[in-house]
Amino acid sequence: MEFNWPDEDAQFRGELRDFLAATLPEDFDAFDMGARERDNFSRDFAKKLSTRGWLTPAWPKQYGGLEQSAWQQLILSEEMVGHGEPRTGQYMCVNWVGPAIILAGTDEQKDYHLGRISRGDVTWCQGFSEPDAGSDLASLRTSATRDGDDYILRGEKIWTSYAGVADFCFLLARSDPEAHRHRGISIFLVPTDAPGLTIREIPSVFREGTFNSCVFDEVRAPEAWRLGPEHGGWPIIRKLLANERVGVARYHRAETFLLKAVKVAKAAGIMDDPIISEALAKAKAACDAARVLVYQVVDERAKGRQPDLTAYVYRVAAIRCEKLVYEAALRVQGSDSVAPDSVAAGQFQHAVTAGVATGTLEMQLNLIARDIIGVAGA
Amino acid sequence: MDMTFDDTQTAIKDSCDRLFGRMAGPARARALGHVGGADLALAEALEEAGFLDLFAEEDAGPLVAALITEWAAKAAALVPVGARTLVAPTVIAGALPQIIAVCDAAHAGPVRYAAQADVVIQIDGDAAVIAQRGDFTVEPVASIFGYPMARISGLTGVRLGAGSGEAVRRWWQVALAAEIAGTARAALDQTIAYLQQRVQFGRQIASFQAVQHRLVDCHVSVESTAWAAREAAARGAPAALAAGAAITAVECAQRVFDETHQLSGAIGFTTEYDLYLWSMRLQTLRQECGGIRAHASALVASAWT
């Protein structure tokens, strides 16, 4: 065990920082933009990353990657979220949509999709959750019914981020209605302009464009859209969502907001107030705890193992730090926190969705309990 | 001592329930949220029914005023009931306008209802300053946290004597506690009802014991807040009880916000579902009047020195 970054990793981080400093406005935060503006920005930015190979650096060289290590992927994620995540939804394509296609795609699918993703030409959305299938994802009911060589897709996906601007939807649908839960699920790569697919924005308490509903009303899906074996989508998902869980270096973004709160506290001369210093210090310690826990996850990935327990533990720690940073910002800014440009208002969405999006807090707790206590969590 | 309502209190509760049932509630709050501003029609109806002027009434008094504040918040009313029924009567004699805002010069943040207020009561050190519309400038702030908000600047007005600032603070803390109690109660009720019918893993989510315990902890926080506010009001807002009620309330607001949202899942964040109508307000209320820092020092100073 040792905690040193090798020179080439430190150098990669330095290059990324220089590039981001030169490319992005100061204090950039993609979350401040509306959905369309954000999407346009990220497509532009992705192209700039792509020309340096930094859009998909972890991918195999034959698909436009640099075969960088899991550690360098972490560095990339930290630097991106630490600078307002200029890739926005692109991180999904890079972290798991592309890898899923590399893992399970046909040659045609690889040819068609991977170049588009690694060049930054397309964005994707994730069609998993349904009105009646949230934390119990395996109970999903959107159906894919065989019709000759095609499938007919019927059902509704909900809370789909980026659907309003995405080119493709990575869709989970039930192809075998008889099979038990996760055994009957297939993956489809669906263009969002497919006839019969209606996307509607669901208004939210956050900025516009956060959520969408995607209704599949008899969408005809040729077999060529199916990724991986028929009824065999779940194992692919399970493997790739381990990437999703650590895909966003939440602790790093949270710490960026914490630093903004510190700046405000210093300017106000309240750093010595014990209530302020305790809140700031606890938040900082929680960010550090999440950061050091993610190292185990990355280490397992770097060694070719599937990180499960370590990933769940990390997620819980990351959720904690998001909330503590929000609380610290509230302490610092007090009643000014309700203003839309306050640090707390900026961190609010991250703090309150951290335990819900990409697998709820309770699901992580149940999985950890199963592992460390051994009595079924639910 | 008697912890149940007497006949007068029951009668007031019944007619308040009817009024709020008719004129307030989530649909009304949602509609007003789109246009911004306060609910002037409801304020008018409350005043006409006499519900805003019970502070000095012999058979009602501050306790009933606090209860009405709590019920109004539970009904998602967009009227500054607490400012009018609990805070203003302690420093302004005679007839009061319907929309009153309360703020503290020591905290420069946006103020609830400032842009709609006919009168602003500002704490300035140990004095209260009473300013009429025109005696201050407002700059609206587009807050997502549930109320019409605006920054106040250049406030002038009538400065009351020493100690008036302290009186305003104490009654403001009681009003806040009553508002948080009603708001958190509604958010929690909504969440419990939702989780009783929401099925995942073949079971109602509310049937999982881990979930039940968290909901029950919220319930205890809401009960603590409601009763602390009632006692503080009934006893005339003594400093330690008023600050204590505010502290209990602030912790309740944080807990109930966090748990109702975490346990509702994604639906809690859409404005097509009602939770946000109450929950987002909790984020504003917990910061008001100086938040936990100010309440804590007020309690310590009054209870043990």
Ligand SMILES: Cc1cc2nc3c(=O)[nH]c(=O)nc-3n(C[C@H](O)[C@H](O)[C@H](O)COP(=O)(O)OP(=O)(O)OC[C@H]3O[C@@H](n4cnc5c(N)ncnc54)[C@H](O)[C@@H]3O)c2cc1C
């Ligand atoms: C900002 C945001 C973005 C999102 N983006 C996407 C997206 O792009 N694509 C997509 O498919 N989905 C997306 N989602 C949806 C997300 O995946 C779901 O919200 C999540 O899976 C939880 O489902 P639910 O909201 O239906 O909550 P529910 O499943 O209804 O759960 C409600 C609460 O009950 C708890 N609970 C459930 N069962 C148990 C149990 N056994 N024990 C203890 N507690 C339990 C849950 O943990 C949760 O806290 C997004 C959500 C958010 C908030």
